[in-house]
Amino acid sequence: MKKRALHASYQIVELIRKHLDESITPAENSRLEHWLQAKEANRILFRQLAEKEHAGEAISRFKEIAAERAATFERISSQLTTLPSSRTRFFLFRHWSYAAAATVLLCLGAASLFYFNNSSGPTARPKPAVTVVTDIPPGGNKATLTLANGSVITLDSLQSGTLVRQGNAAVIQLGNGQLAYKKDAAARDAPVVYNIIATPRGGQYQLLLPDGSKAWLNAASSLRFPTAFTGGKRKVQLTGEGYFEVAPLYTGKKKTPFIVEIGPGGGQVEVLGTHFNVMAYDDESAVKVTLLTGAVKVSKGLAGARLTPGQQAQLDKAGQLKVQPQADVAAAMAWKNGMFQFHSADLPAVLRQLSRWYDVDVIYKGPVPSREFEGEIERNLTLSQVLRILEKNQVHIKIEGTQMVVMP
Structure with missing residues (x-):
């Protein structure tokens, strides 16, 4: 079921690409219109993609990556299922241009939304959303x-x-x-x-x-x-x-x-x-x-x-x-090499690094969630993109002005 839904989401990404380069057929356009009418979230993501300068190139790259990383996806998924519920791993595809990476992440967001919006039955459970009031760019040379x-x-x-x-x-x-x-x-x-x-x-x-x-x-x-x-x-x-x-x-x-x-x-x-x-x-x-x-x-x-x-x-x-x-020399040097790297890091440790790099304060609205994080994230992402990655471990975080608010 999951593979079929993921495949369907790839098809939607391909329809968006064809729409952007004006190669979409009437039948395909009808399918895209049906998807757009199904959910407001679909329409929002479509508008975001349509506004991106490098959207067509990035979507094509997304499909290539999907094929190249299929085996890796299966391996990581199997690892996640064997980890304790309080622990997560996350990995990013590296060495893309910033614009392409941002657009591909939107594609991934569209894919995940398509899956959860179209899943049914007792096993379907939507993931918590990150509410973004405003986005915050990464730090830089200041x-x-x-x-x-x-x-x-x-x-x-x-x-x-x-x-x-x-x-x-x-x-x-x-x-x-x-x-x-x-x-x-x-x-x-x-x-x-x-x-x-x-x-600063x-x-x-x-x-x-x-x-x-x-x-x-x-x-x-x-x-x-x-x-x-x-x-x-x-x-x-x-x-x-x-x-x-x-x-x-x-x-x-x-x-x-x-x-x-x-x-x-x-x-x-x-x-x-x-x-x-x-x-x-x-x-x-x-x-x-x-x-x-x-x-x-x-x-x-x-x-x-x-x-x-x-x-x-x-x-x-x-x-x-x-x-x-x-x-762990690689973790100690990660910041200099443009990365966040975490090994068995709890949520406060992760958020302290994000707080310093994105110049935001951390506010906990309830008990601090007990989580451990493994993996690496590039420091050139916006804060909302990073939070979408953390969201995979059932962590509710929203951006309010210059604050990251951790919700219960």
């Missing part, structure tokens, strides 16, 4: 730069080029969400000053530090750093989440350590030259330092641990430090 004198520059609205000089460095906007500090030979005797780059909720940014090290900031994060590193240490202060690729630097014949202070009161990470991620949001239960290459030392007070690649240090609110010997 940040502010606070200069030594307290003035603030909004980075996302600027063109490429030199913005300002700070201390003995020229501050250069590279475009595509990147800022660089380059030594200015004409100002080599200028005093060292501190700047702060900060991303819904923002991310990349920074090239004056020593050649690179830092990526996730949403709702900040990094305080000097315009030049002098003396025997390089020290920066991080809030939120950042990924670092530290360039080796020598003072004489000795390597100069690079220290990330996690503040306030979150310990520190000391490295010489390595790649690592630090997640230190205030609303998370622990600071997590994940090492990709090299070696780092994580410490707070008397507690300390040295990590090797693939390990993760977890520092909780009480100051207890433990090491995860086989960390």
Whole structure:
């Protein structure tokens, strides 16, 4: 029954494609008209598809994907039936253009609506709908730069080029969400000053530090750093989440350590030259330092641990430090690679990430649903598209202004 209904929904998608490219026959047009008259939801979806610039191409791609992924669909469906009712997995087809992906998701919505609107009998049970008052786009390259004198520059609205000089460095906007500090030979005797780059909720940014090290900031994060590193240490202060690729630097014949202070009161990470991620949001239960290459030392007070690649240090609110010997590096790095990735994540953990990336608050209208989530979602989707995926696990969420309201 399910396969027949799904096949029928594919036929409807094909009729819509033919209508858009004006190749529909009178008999096919009659079938499409009958489908449109059956439900208001069908008419709404049809109008949405008709307005999409790349609708015809995307619908064709939808049919190709349907054929290519039939076996995968069967496998995932069988896995879902064997999972506990409180747990769900979700997967997205990746590497599409944004417009095509959005349209294909509408096609999938049309397919699922067609199935549930045309199913009958005791086994047919409609899924809960996500009520969308307004949609919210994904985050992007947005940040502010606070200069030594307290003035603030909004980075996302600027063109490429030199913005300002700070201390003995020229501050250069590279475009595509990147800022660089380059030594200015004409100002080599200028005093060292501190700047702060900060991303809002819904923002991310990349920074090239004056020593050649690179830092990526996730949403709702900040990094305080000097315009030049002098003396025997390089020290920066991080809030939120950042990924670092530290360039080796020598003072004489000795390597100069690079220290990330996690503040306030979150310990520190000391490295010489390595790649690592630090997640230190205030609303998370622990600071997590994940090492990709090299070696780092994580410490707070008397507690300390040295990590090797693939390990993760977890520092909780009480100051207890433990090491995860086989960390989920892919999950820790997902945000930098344009993804959300969840492994046995409960609903609040999922919604905290969405809250930061889409700049929305989370409101629970009743008890927090007990759910676990597995899978990955691209961060370039709109919020309503993400919520449609979560909806598959019987989670009622609606968007009200800048709030995600979780319904009982």
